[in-house]
Amino acid sequence: MHQLxxxxxxxxxxxxxxxxxxxxxxxxxxxxxxxxVQKNEYMSSQLRKLRPDVVTIFHSSRVPPMSIRQYVxxxxxxxxxxxxxxxxxxxxxxxxxxxxxxxxxxLNVHRLLIASVLVxxxxxxxxxxxxxxxxxxxGVGLHEMNKMEMKLLxxxxxxxxxxxxxxxxxxxxxxxxxxxxxxxxxxxxxxQ
Numbered sequence: 001m002h003q004l005x006x007x008x009x010x011x012x013x014x015x016x017x018x019x020x021x022x023x024x025x026x027x028x029x030x031x032x033x034x035x036x037v038q039k040n041e042y043m044s045s046q047l048r049k050l051r052p053d054v055v056t057i058f059h060s061s062r063v064p065p066m067s068i069r070q071y072v073x074x075x076x077x078x079x080x081x082x083x084x085x086x087x088x089x090x091x092x093x094x095x096x097x098x099x100x101x102x103x104x105x106x107l108n109v110h111r112l113l114i115a116s117v118l119v120x121x122x123x124x125x126x127x128x129x130x131x132x133x134x135x136x137x138x139g140v141g142l143h144e145m146n147k148m149e150m151k152l153l154x155x156x157x158x159x160x161x162x163x164x165x166x167x168x169x170x171x172x173x174x175x176x177x178x179x180x181x182x183x184x185x186x187x188x189x190x191x192q
Contacts, residue, residue: 025083025174026076029090030069032177033109037068040103054101057144057151058108058115064139071110078137079129081121084167088124089116091162091170096155114138115148123160 066074076086093116097104104112118134135145162170 025086026072027069028174028177029086030072032090032174033068033072033093033104033113035177036104037106037109041105043103054103056100056102056108057148058102058111060107060111063106064110066110066139068109068113071113075114075117075137079117079121079134081117082125085117085120085125087167087170087174088120088160088162089113090174091167092116092119092152092156092160094170095159096152099157100155110138111140111144111148112152114140115145115152118145118149119152119156119160 064071072086075081093104093112096102096112096116102108114134114137118131121129121134131145131149132142135142138145140148
């Protein structure tokens with residue numbers, strides 16, 4: 001128990017966005033995921049002939065009707081996970097994509113997110129909620145949830161620890177993604 005509390009406090013102390021209100025993290029995460037999906041889908045359409053899409057257990061047969069922003073908000077509200085848990089989930093998604101050469105897209109982002117939040121919550125938030133509960137929150141079946149959790153853990157080689165320095169780099173990345181999006185919006189408004 002002492003190790004878990006120590007991990008949580010190191011993570012919480014290292015990230016400036018976690019010093020803001022907890023409600024600030026879900027929109028930052030949504031923004032970063034939306035931007036990544038948009039960029040990857042553009043790149044994927046350009047490179048489809050050179051590199052076929054890799055289909056995984058995380059891929060849906062169709063794009064979910066819920067936006068990424070709505071899905072992140074739903075997970076944050078009903079899972080009661082900490083803001084640091086959402087940042088860890090983002091890190092796990094990035095690690096998964098790097099290790100497996102899977103591109104984050106509209107067909108896999110939702111399922112990767114719920115599996116990553118589940119794993120992160122078990123790692124830093126005492127994992128008090130069951131897989132069945134996360135499956136319900138995420139809109140997937142329990143059997144699928146269990147399979148996605150195992151696939152993610154094995155593809156991450158069960159390496160869930162994140163150094164405070166790495167955690168802070170990802171926090172800064174989320175902050176920069178948000179500020180870049182705000183700057184782009186300002187530029188668009190100024191052109192009108």
